[in-house]
Structure formats: C-alpha cells, structure tokens
Amino acid sequence: MTREKTKTVLNQSVADLSKASALVHQVHWYLRGPGFMKLHPKMDDLMDDLNDHLDELSERLITIGGSPVSTLKEFDELSKIELEPATWGKSTEERLTEVVKAYKYLAVLFQDGLDASDEEGDDVTNGLFCDAKGNLEKTIWMLESELGLAPGL
Secondary structure (H helix, E strand, O other): OOOOHHHHHHHHHHHHHHHHHHHHHHHHHOOOOHHHHHHHHHHHHHHHHHHHHHHHHHHHHHOOOOOOOHHHHHHHHHHHOOOOOOOOOHHHHHHHHHHHHHHHHHHHHHHHHHHHHHHHOOHHHHHHHHHHHHHHHHHHHHHHHOOOOOOOO
C-alpha cells in the first residue's frame, strides 16, 4: 500500500510543526509582563513537545517511503500557520491566543492524519497522530485556562 494520503498529512504536519515551533519560540523571546517567570520556561516545554512530535512524524514519513520537507522555504510555502515578524507591542494574552490558534489548527490536522492513516490501514502512524493530538488538546486546555477561557475544544 502506498499510503499517499497519510504521507501527505505527515508532510503537512512536518511543515506546520516546524512553523508552530518557531511561533512558540517567538513568544518565548518576546514575552513581557506579569506571568513572565512562569510562562517563559513553559514555552521551552511547548517547543520540546512540538519538536518531539516533529521528529516522530518526520521519521515515520521516512519509514513509510516519504520524504519530509526540510527547508525554511518549504516550511513557509506549505504551512498554514501564520507567523509574522515579532513586535514588542503585543500583550502576553495576544501571544498566547496565537499559540492556541496554531494548536487548534494542528489538532484538526492531526485528526485528518488519524482519518487518513485509518483509511489506509497504517496503525502505527494512527497511534502517533492519536498521541500527538491528545497532547495538543491538553495544551490547548491549559493555555485557554491561563487566558481565563472555559474549555472549548
């Protein structure tokens, strides 16, 4: 089985996880104000999680015969996550809201990965997407709670 749908979603995930990691890194560097001491190291944790998912999904793509995108140009062209040059004027709330938006997009993408890998009978990739989506949903809940929002996955 060629698993073309699964490969497509995996490659999209590579681009989007790369860009999401850059977004979180930007937040990490540009955070200011109340909550800085707590949120600055939390962004390190989020980057680590994203990069772990990126590595697992990239290596899975290679394992099933795909070729992950691997340049900044490819990430930018393929990714659907928006990333603008940072400014000092954004509030912590605005920055965290951008992260939540990116994570919600990734959760939908990973559901697409679950669907494609299920359809194509790829249980291993399905498990990776399932674990990653669960991690994202928990992080969305935590970030929205930090923003004072009720759970709304």
